[in-house]
Amino acid sequence: MSDSRQSSTTLAIQASLKKRYARERRFQWYGRLAVLTGFIFLFILLADIIVKGSPAFTQHYIELDIDFSAEMLGVGENPSAEEIASADFLAVVKDSLREQFPDVTGRSEKKALYRLISIRAEYTLRDMVLADPGLIGTHKNVWLLAHAEAGSYLKGQVDVTAPEAERRVKDAQVAWLDTLRAEGRTESRFNSTFFLSGDSREPELAGIKAALYGSFFTLMVTFCLAFPIGVMAAIYLEEFAPRNRLTDLIEININNLAAVPSIVFGLLGLAVFINFFELPRSAPLVGGIVLSLMTLPTIIITSRAAIQAVSPSIHEAAMGVGASKLQTVFHHVLPVAMPGILTGSIIGMAQALGETAPLLMIGMVAFIMDVPGGVTDPSTVLPVQIYLWADSPERGFTEKTSAAIMVLMGFLILMNALAVYLRKRFELK
Amino acid sequence: MSATTAVNENTRSMMERNVSMDKTSALEMERQADMEAYKTIGSPLVKDAKMSARNVNVFYGDKQAILDVSLDIGRNEVLAMIGPSGCGKSTFLRTLNRMNDIIPICRVQGDITLDGEDIYKSNQDTVMLRARVGMVFQKPNPFPKSIYENVAYGPRIHGLAHSKAEMDEIVENSLRRASLFDEVKDQLDKPGTGLSGGQQQRLCIARAIAVSPEVILMDEPCSALDPIATARIEELIDDLKEKYTIAIVTHSMQQAARVSQRTAYFHLGKLIEVGSTKDIFTIPQHQLTENYITGRFG
Structure with missing residues (x-):
């Protein structure tokens, strides 16, 4: 009797085993599929940004x-610095272009020709002469920054088979640029302007330095305020505060605040800090x-959890x-909780770095x-700069947008890596 | 004999005081009724006690965990507290150095004295108390710091060492007394959490004795250890009683029999029977005690 019962149990288990394992395998495949889908989307996103941004x-x-x-410059024999500064360097550039392509005659054709060179050329030349007034009266070969549109053709971003009317780089300009390239008069260089200057109306002159500094100042203010206040609040609420209705209420409110749309904080900032306290507008401080x-x-939430x-x-x-409460918290609890607190804080800072609204x-x-x-100067931040550029109609800003996103992501990765590093370091101790 | 009578009279007067104080509370009435139902058998009180508890009641919220316990811990003796799970022995132990203070809903009534001084008086400093009444916990809980730091921490916060050399001496002596020094002398800078369970528990004992307490409370110190590690801790307890007064909570009756001079049996928050360990294990007076020590629990 006991034998038969045992064998029937075995049979029942055997019958269900196959199904159970199949279910498990199926579940694992769902999981793999989910991870794969996530990776594909991430890959497409990153690839798109990198392809668009790297030029x-x-x-x-x-x-x-x-x-x-x-x-040509319209100055005297031995010009003073002021004279040089007000000299007509634009005319010099135009003249040089006309000499390069002597058969260009029409007014609009000439205008198109001048558009090959960035307006920066004027300042480049002026600075050269200011640094070395001896240049006056000489001829010199100078590398000048190409206009964004000419640049985009030289980078191969312009489809010349498209109808001329639909392109910003016209056939004549294409011919001139081809000539220049054939003569070895074009060169691709690393775009240091992108990192060394602020925003500009001209794509080839626009850079992220102002936005980077703005982001840096803003984050400094955020960190200096949010980290000590947040960690202190968490320590007090977790270790010292009595558990009563008031602290429950505070806890619920903190949790709710975390879910408040960020633009609401912007409205609050506008109403309280700018309109009421009259802090400067557009400033990293606010x-x-x-x-x-x-x-x-x-x-607060991540620190409390930690x-x-x-x-x-x-x-x-x-x-x-015999350690007092304070000693217990600061000598023993905080060091152990620190990795978690830091991770939470850095993730919060990363959130702040990417915030626009x-x-x-x-x-x-x-x-x-x-x-x-400084923190009171008008400034912008990286994500807002990206938003501004994404809105610009010029083709040159498209790649700037992606490039700025790459820089922003670089910083986010850096911050997260820092979080991981700090966690590992503290855990070793 | 006359001393015992005096103590008993003392107890009675204290009881009366309690009664008059809390007459109004319904809970108290219930407790009184409950209390009448039992009287601790044996000799809970001793002459020249290091710590004494009189009519102690402990509540967690509305739930009463300890019912009217009066118990003395004699100087340089090892007192074992045994009883089934949930009988309140750990709770009682924790009232002795006010470790219960960290639990907000916990309330303690009655008098507990250390060298005749009330430790629940309003101006009692818990830091001071815990430096005098050290504690070793059920689970070895070294700080996640080096072995040296684990032992040095207590003396450091209390300012017991004035130089590095003095501190080194305290650390070495404490580790020696916990018979751990020879095993760890070459790795004092290694984390204490990296030691084996038994070594960790001895490290915790070293940490407790580093601040030179007068009383050491041990809450099931061997429950997480294997028999060999347990044997070492038991030897250690035997050595320690030369210098310290020890109260130990244990689930192992053999352990109680091996290490203690007196044993107290707790049951559902009541102190049922106290006596010399030999008497408790050979001629238990109360039925409950007998059932428990013979394994016929019920």
């Missing part, structure tokens, strides 16, 4: 034979305060040898050419 890291230069005659309000709940995760036996051990509300969406020198 932005190079720029084309065109070599022109520049005639620095005093007559941006930082607003972002710290936004980041605080994240930091503190809560510290084993109560550590508490007991410290109290058992609240900053639009407080006027950090301005066109900023100059690098901000």
Whole structure:
């Protein structure tokens, strides 16, 4: 009797086993599929951004034979610095282009020809002469930055088979650029402008330096406010505060704040900090305060979780040898909770780095050419710069947009790597 | 004999005081009724006690975990507390150095004294108390720091060492007394969490004695250890009683029999029977005690 019962159990198990394993295998495949889908989308996104953005890291230069005659510049024999500064270097560039292509005659044709060179050329030449006034009266070959459209042709981004009317680079310009290239008068160089200058109306002159500095100042303000306040609040709430209705209410509110749309914080910043406290508009100071309000709940929640995760036996051990509450927290609980606190804080900071909406509300969406020198100077931040460029019609800004996204992602990766590094370091101790 | 009578009278007067104080509380009435139902058998009180508890009641919220326990811990003796799970022995142990303070809903009534001084008086400093009444926990819980730091931490926060050399001496002596020094002397800078379970527990004992406490409370110190490690800890307890007063909670009756001079049997928050360990294990007076120590629990 017992034998038969046993064998029937075995049979029943055997019958169900196959099904169970099949279900498990199926589930594993769903999981793999989900991960794969995620990776494919991520890959497409990254590939698109990298393909579009990487050309932005190079720029084309065109070599022109520049005639620095005093007559052409409209200055005297031994000009003063002021005279040089006000000399007509644009005319020099135009003259050089006309000499390069003597058969260009029509007014609109000439205009098209002049558009091969960036307006920066004027300043490049002026700076050269200011640095060395001896140049006046000589001829010199100078590499000048190409206009963004000419540059995009030289980078091979223009489809010349398309109808001329649909392109910004016209047939004549294509012919001139081809000639220049054949003569070895074009060159691709690393685009240092992108990292060394602020925003500009001209794509070839636009850079992210102002936005980077703005982001840096804003994040500094955010970190200096959000990290100490957040961690202190978390420590107090977790270790010292009594559990009662008030602290429950506070906890619920913190959790709710974390889910508040970020633009609401922008409205608050506008109403309170700019309109009421009359802090400067478009300043990293206000941006930082607003972002710290936004980041605080994240930091408090993750820090509390990290503190809560510290084993109560550590508490007991410290109290058992007679450590006071404060000593227990600062000598034993915090060091153990620190990796978690840091990870949470850095993730909160990364969130703040990528935030756009609240900053639009407080006027950090301005066109900023100059690098901000402090937290009260008007500035913009990287994501807002990306937003501005993405909105620009010029073709040259498309690649800038992607390139700026690459830089932003680079910083995000850097911050997350820092979080991982700090966690590992603290865990070793 | 006359001393015992005096103590008993003392107890009675204290009881009366309690009654008059809390007459109004319904909970208290219930407790009184409950209390009358039992009286600790044996000799809970001793002459020249290091710590004494009188009419101690402990509540977790509305739930009463300890019912009217009066118990003395004699100087340089090892007192074992045994009883089934949930009988309140750990709770009682933790009232002795106010470790229960960290639990917000926990309330303690009655008098507990250390060298005749009330440790629950309002101006009692818990830091001071815990430096005098050290504790070793059920699970070895070294700090996630080096072995040296584990031992040095207590003396450091209390400012017991004035130089590095003094601190080194304290650390070495403590580790020696916990009979751990020879095993770890070459790796004092290694994390304490990297030791084996038994070594960790001895490290915790070293940490507890580093602040030179007068009383050491041990809450099932061997429950997470194998028999060899347990034997070492038991030897250690035997050595330690020369210098310290020890109260140990244990689930192992053999352990209680081996290490202690007196044994207290707890049951559902009540102190059923106290006596010399030999008497408790050979001629238990109360039925519950007998059932428990003979394994016929029920």
